[in-house]
Amino acid sequence: xxxxxxxxxxxxxxxxxxxxxxxxxxxxxxxxxxxxxxxxxxxxxxxxxxxxxxxxxxxxxxxxxxxxxxxxxxxxxxxxxxxxxxxxxxxx
Numbered sequence: 001x002x003x004x005x006x007x008x009x010x011x012x013x014x015x016x017x018x019x020x021x022x023x024x025x026x027x028x029x030x031x032x033x034x035x036x037x038x039x040x041x042x043x044x045x046x047x048x049x050x051x052x053x054x055x056x057x058x059x060x061x062x063x064x065x066x067x068x069x070x071x072x073x074x075x076x077x078x079x080x081x082x083x084x085x086x087x088x089x090x091x092x
Contacts, residue, residue, distance in 0.1 A: 003037070003038040003039045003042075003091045003092070004091065004092050005024050005027060005028065005038055005089060005090070005091050006024070006089075006090045006091075006092070007020045007023055007024065007072065007076060007087060007088070007089065007090070008087075008088060008089075008090040009085070009086035009087040009088050010086040011085045011086050011087050012086075012087050014085075015076045015077070015087065019075070019076045019077075019078070020076060022075050022076070023071075023072040023073070023075040023076035023087075024072065025075075026068075026071040026072050026074075026075040027068040027069070027071055027072040027089055028068075029071070030064065030067050030068035030071050031064065031068055034064045034067075036061060036064045038068070038091045039091055040061055041061045041062070041064050041065040041068070041091075042065060042089075042090075042091040043061075044058040044059075044061035044062045044065065045061075045062050045065040045066075048062050065089075068089060069088055069089045072087075072088075072089050073085075073087055073088065
């Protein structure tokens, strides 16, 4: 199954379609650089958020997810003056 990556959050509606597309592409680049499946990264991150025990591989996938999420956030919000923004990756 192919992952559908989106940008979600309380402030996602403030971003332009071009900024969202650029953010998703930035995240995809991170996943590709680490040869990581976005769905597996999202699943590991969900497990972490539920405070479940992670395997070493899952912990590494969480690190990739965090990097991709940060890269997407920074790309989408480039030039924004306010940083207390709820914008994040979602995979389905």
